[in-house]
Amino acid sequence: MMIDKIKNHIADVERFVSDNMEEIEQFRIKYLGKKGILNEFFAAFKDVPNETKKEYGQVINQLKTKAQEKVTLLKEAWENAQEENGIYGDLSRPGEPVTLGSRHPISIVKNRIIEVFSNIGFNVSEGPEIEDDWHNFSALNLPEYHPARDMQDTFFIQKNPEDILLRTHTSSVQVRYMDEHKPPIRTISPGRVFRNEAISARSHCIFHQVEGLYIDKNVSFADLKQTLLYFTKEMFGKSKIRLRPSYFPFTEPSAEIDIYWGLETETDYRITKGTGWLEIGGCGMVDPNVLKNCNIDPEEYSGFAFGMGIERIAMLLYQIGDIRMFYENDVRFLEQFKSIV
Structure with missing residues (x-):
């Protein structure tokens, strides 16, 4: 059956x-x-x-x-x-389980900045951390004995016959980029820089910058303002900025970049000193002498440049009160960023 x-x-x-x-x-x-x-x-x-x-x-x-x-x-x-x-x-396997790592907050913020500017056509350029005097100072309208050199305390590796030093800003990368490329130029230069400063909760002898450069025909200060406004909206969600007159040897006119952070919390009052405004960097129109030094005709081309500290932005975004925490490699601090891409 x-x-x-x-x-x-x-x-x-x-x-x-x-x-x-x-x-x-x-x-x-x-x-x-x-x-x-x-x-x-x-x-x-x-x-x-x-x-x-x-x-x-x-x-x-x-x-x-x-x-x-x-x-x-x-x-x-x-x-x-x-x-x-x-x-x-497999006898070659580790005896203890390998814990999952996390991205460093500096890397997280740097990658986010690159992403924001890449969306509007900026590429990424890099250069050496050990520089010569020409690329770090002279080409940027800072000839020998210029008083503005005192604004940046420099780590010198060799003084004579040629000054060799640790770069004090990533503007040196922009000089090298202008030497090797013809306009139109649209690039950002993130990287580590060094200044002979006392280490404290607010400053360090090693930190990271990102600087931007845009050179083309008929570039105006209005283009600079709109680029910075776009950045602050994408990075911080803030739609109000102001540009205060300032001085930088390689830009003219020059300005400090402030964003309106607001006064909604006690922390807002503390970090903005009760004003609601917060400085995030500097900017300006590229000085014609800098263009000449890089073999770009200032009669035909103009451009703007800007720069900001990556640590400062990370401290704002994640409410970190001490810059030294970025360099101490404290696992308890770093593990807080595991869930952040």
Whole structure:
């Protein structure tokens, strides 16, 4: 009788045991394949007498369920055995589990700045951290004995016959970029810089900057303002900025960039000293002398430049009160950024 035959197959399925993947696959094909036993029984359903159709259908479904469960169970057991062999059979594996790392907040902010400016056509340029006097000072309208050199306390590696130093800003990268490329130029230069300053909660002798440069025909101060406004909206979600007159040797006119941070919390009052305004960087139109030094005709081209500290932006975004925390490699501090891309 067909029903008894199916029950015999159910018993065979329950007895089947194997730790060989090839045998398990053959078993699966035998019962669950397109030309398998189950399909044969389903095809014979039409010839079963009406009074036994119900019981026939029940045992066929039981066989199908038992076969599927058996295949799944044996495959999982085989995979677990393989994984266990992989773990305990590899003597080169670390003795302790390796914990998941996280991106450094400086890297997170730098990558976000690059992304924001990349969306409006700025590429990324990099240069050496050990620079000569020409690229770090003279080409930027800071000739020898210029009083503005005192604004930046420099780490000198070699004074004579040629000054070799650790760069004090990433503007040196812009000089190199202008030497090697013709306008139109649209680039940002993120990187590490060095200044001989006392280390405190608000300043460090090592920090990171990102500087931007745009040179083309008919570039105006209005272009600079709109670029900075776009950046502050994307980076901080702030839509109000102001540009205060300032002085930088390589830009004329020059300005400090302030954003309106607001006065909604006690922290806002503290970091803005009760004004609601917060300085984030400097900017200005590229001085014609700088263009000349880089063999760009200032009669034909104009441009703007801006710069800001990456640590300062990170401190604002994540409410970090001490710049030294970025360099101490305290795991408790760094683990807070695991969930941030």
